[in-house]
Amino acid sequence: MWSQLYRAFSRSKVEDPGRVARRVLRLARPYRARLLVAAACMLLLALTTSAYAYVVGPLLRFIYEGGAAPGEFGWFGRRVGAWLAADAGRMALLLSGMVVGLALVKGLAHYGEISLMGAVGQGTMHDVRRALMDRVLSLAPDQLVAEERGDLASRFMVDVAMMEAVVTYGLTALVRDLLQAAALVALALYLDPVLGAIALAILPLTSWLIVAIARRMRRTQRRAQDALGALAARIEETAAGLAVIRHHGAEASQAARFAEANRRARDGQLAAIRIRAFSSPLMELLGAAALAATLWYAQSRVSSGEISPERFVSFFTAVFLLYAPVKSLGAVANFLQAGLAGADRVFRVLDREPAPVREGPDEAPPLRDRLALRGVRFRRGDNVVLDGLDLELRAGERLAVVGRSGAGKTTLAQILVRLLDAEAGEIRWDGEPIERYSGASVRRQIAVVPQEPFLFHDTVRANIALGRPARGTSVEEAARAAGLEPVLARLEGGLDADVGEVGGRLSGGERQRVCIARALYQGGSVLLLDEAVSSLDATAEAEVGEAIERAAQGRTTLVIAHRLSSVRRADRIAVLEGGRIVEQGTFDELVARRGVFAELFAEQLVRGPAAAGDGDAR
Ligand SMILES: Nc1ncnc2c1ncn2[C@@H]1O[C@H](COP(=O)(O)OP(=O)(O)OP(=O)(O)O)[C@@H](O)[C@H]1O
Ligand SMILES: [Mg+2]
Known part of the structure; x- marks a missing residue:
């Protein structure tokens, strides 16, 4: 029993996640040119999203009152305000132009980001599968005896796909969401430092929670992926051993073996889904609490005239938009754990050493003696x-x-x-x-x-x-x-x-x-x-x-x-x-x-x- 317990325990152990992550990212190195362009797209996305927040307040005021708010947008705002004030029709033109323009830039940046990151992710995984196959082909047949073939196949398919998430979502999250969050935080603080500080006080707690949940997720995910591997192994085994199963009337016992693996696969995935299901509303709730606190305090600041209504609308929009990247960082942290668990399973195959056989460079000639x-x-x-x-x-x-x-x-x-x-x-x-x-x-x-x-x-x-x-x-x-x-x-x-x-x-x-x-x-x-x-x-x-x-x-x-x-x-x-x-x-x-x-x-x-x-x- 102890050995079983020990096995169950050690199987769930994932190697140092930082090391695994760095190793995964190293695999993406050949694609760094595309990564750079994708990062530029993400920066553009972050800026355009913040720009939306920045202009939404003044725009609302334009709609209700017409003319630029004095002091908004500085010199540019005054000039544009004067130009707009001259003719009411110009307002509509500018508004629609801005909305379409921003959407266009955002759309292009989005397209660039998704397609480039896709190329990086899929390219990396293609390389990983090749490396995996090269490694398998270098092993002595004896060395694979202990391996379940279905589980091996599952590493090529499921775990590699999970790994792709580390590259695609991981890097996207790190660059896009962090940039986005940083730009919005900067904007919120710029618009009103005091309100900004209140709204952002929640961030450390959020980050801590993200990390704590992710840690739990890693163990759960590792078990879930082992279970999927075992399931694939049972399928492969049934197909290969169908003759034996049918000849010896082992259908029921094989079905039971499969049912057990099937149940484990379901429960493993369910455990991961529950963590995911729990973490997203939690982030939402924290965001709502921060928003509520801000609103509550903002009301007095707006009525005392310390902050203009349009500024507040911009501020509110920025804080509101901020929770999307933060939430996505939370979700990504979970994806990353799945990817790291997959990467760990993949690396275990990649790190298998071929049986040591001494050999030299020469070509053996036909045997003569x-x-x-x-x-x-x-x-x-x-x-x-x-x-x-x-x-x-x-x-x-x-x-x-x-x-x-x-x-x-x-x-x-x-x-x-x-x-x-x-x-x-x-x-x-x-x-x-x-x-x-x-x-x-x-x-x-x-x-x-x-x-x-x-x-x-x-x-x-x-x-x-x-x-x-x-x-x-x-x-x-x-x-x-x-x-x-x-x-x-x-x-x-x-x-x-x-x-x-x-x-x-x-x-x-x-x-x-x-x-x-x-x-x-x-x-x-x-x-x-x-x-x-x-x-x-x-x-x-x-x-x-x-x-x-x-x-x-x-x-x-x-x-x-x-x-x-x-x-x-x-x-x-x-x-x-x-x-x-x-x-x-x-x-x-x-x-x-x-x-x-x-x-x-x-x-x-x-x-x-x-x-x-x-x-x-x-
Ligand atoms: N992959 C393996 N891992 C561990 N032990 C093995 C492995 N393959 C074979 N053995 C063991 O090594 C010993 C020799 O096996 P081997 O296959 O060479 O026997 P053999 O003489 O070819 O037998 P047979 O006539 O049945 O084919 C056996 O005791 C066997 O149990
Ligand atoms: Mg033999």
Whole structure:
């Protein structure tokens, strides 16, 4: 229970908001030219709004009495007043001209601000999504295992959109609303310092409240966004696992899992909405109180003649207009918290370090002699998976590695293709330390057929080529060599048929053959097959086996073998147990030895290949 409590507590923790905010703003740096122009628009908006307040009092007087109030607007006012006094029609002209002129300037400034800030916000988020994707693409597949895919997607969509609010609303608020407020405060104080001071006395309290509410909002929002991520994860999981759910009658339990996430998402958002709903009327109430106090005191000042009525109207308008930016600052403070919570979730992905793999700048050449592993050690947490493993793959041979499920065969493959790195021991590629070569170039040399076939929602052709240029083998040749021809003959469109989401329109064996074709198309001097048999029936297994057979012909092949056929045809078999290779030899030698292999082999004969170490555990 304590650990759960602790998790609940630490999950709601958001990093230092100032640091997160600065980091978000740094992302907007490439757009600073547009930001500057937008800021100029905001300044214009602030000035035109204040101008409205400034002229509204005298204008009212013009309407009621005609002529300029002596002393209003200084020299300009006197001149205009004299000009207006000469003809009553001029008044209407000036009034309408001013109103339209101000509206025009305001409108232009507004348009500029919104569209420019939109460009800044959307541009920044576009860059963030790209950086997120680059980061995800740099991770080893193992590193994402703990992540829920739906939650990851939700970070790209929901949290990035929230972050945009920090850039767009955050910056707009800081510049426009603060400028606006400052201009109106200055105007109010200029028009009547005493009244101004009364009206503004409320501002410190308001600011304090804004900050206090925002702090609360941050925690609430973080939980709300985690909940949305969890909801997305459940959706993704349901779509991906629909077969399992339907087969095993797990509809009710999955619906319950979803209902729980759904409820949390609703409650999380509701909590945030309540804070928002509460903060806006609170600001309104404070504003009303300030306005009331001002009115109350103003009445005596107006009647004693200390302030002229038109001045008071202007003043009143300024104070009235002031509460819009202050209220908006309050609302923005809440938006900002949502954005910062989102940014925090995004940065957690951006800050994931790829698994450290030592690599150099050189391009790995085709394997000519041998790939040798000596004393390779690898741990996952406390679990020592490989413990001083020695193994040699000679060019041109077919080596099978067998071992029980969980022995570390797939892990060994990941280390060979440099997606994981051994913590001790050495791997030599034709005598050269493999760290000399770039991981990507090693992966170009070692074509992998993974244990779990994965297809993209695209055509068969695209799934084989994966956007890579042909290196000797065409897509058609690769498909033929992988035994896909009968499959393609059935599919409408052949190679250009769509395989459906995760290849759902193909059978398990067909998917595996596409993966084999993908490896053949890649070329490379080593073929690494991590066999999966669990999903195949006898016919499909035979077909896939044949495909593998053809693919392995005349190549250096490392088969992580589960099938008796691949084991029998291997030149050499290595048995992985307890993190080491415990036996090596030909099939007959190993059977004669009556060791671990003989045992595994006997188990397989009795129970089928799965017992010898398959089980797509993940
Ligand atoms: N991403 C991971 N995080 C933590 N532990 C893992 C991860 N992947 C595998 N393991 C553990 O590492 C060990 C070796 O796993 P590995 O996948 O290499 O086994 P395997 O020999 O390929 O088994 P199988 O024949 O079932 O495919 C297992 O104990 C497994 O539970
Ligand atoms: Mg495996």
